[in-house]
Amino acid sequence: MAAHARAKSVGISAKKMRLVCDLVRGKNVETAVNTLRFTISPSAHVVLKTLNSAVANAEANELMNRDNLTIIRITVDQGPRMRRFRPKSRGRAGAFNRPSCHLIVEVDEVTSNAAAG
Secondary structure (H helix, E strand, O other), X not given: OOEEEEEEEEOOOHHHHHHHHHHHOOOEHHHHHHHHHOOOOHHHHHHHHHHHHXXXXXXXXXXXXXXXXXXXXXXXXXXXXXXXXEEOHHHOEEEEEEOOEEEEEEEEEOOHHHHHO
């Protein structure tokens, strides 16, 4: 049974978040944490917090060992867009959208037999 954590309505576009998630998809938790810690991106901070939450859920609820945990699924979906307006010349208003996204991180224990086969 995999443990997961969600971050909903994060104020970063899904496209930018996916770039960071591709760096850690399928990796061991310790390797992923080190990669995210030294990645210069606001998205990396959000992914790191969500990954740490998923690991804490796995340890507390599923009684899994942190050393054997691997990211089995990490997905980013588009969230709601906030419509905002910016003043333009001649008293007009220009519309723009503030994107958001939803992040889901799933971790599970990988035994040595499953990793070899």
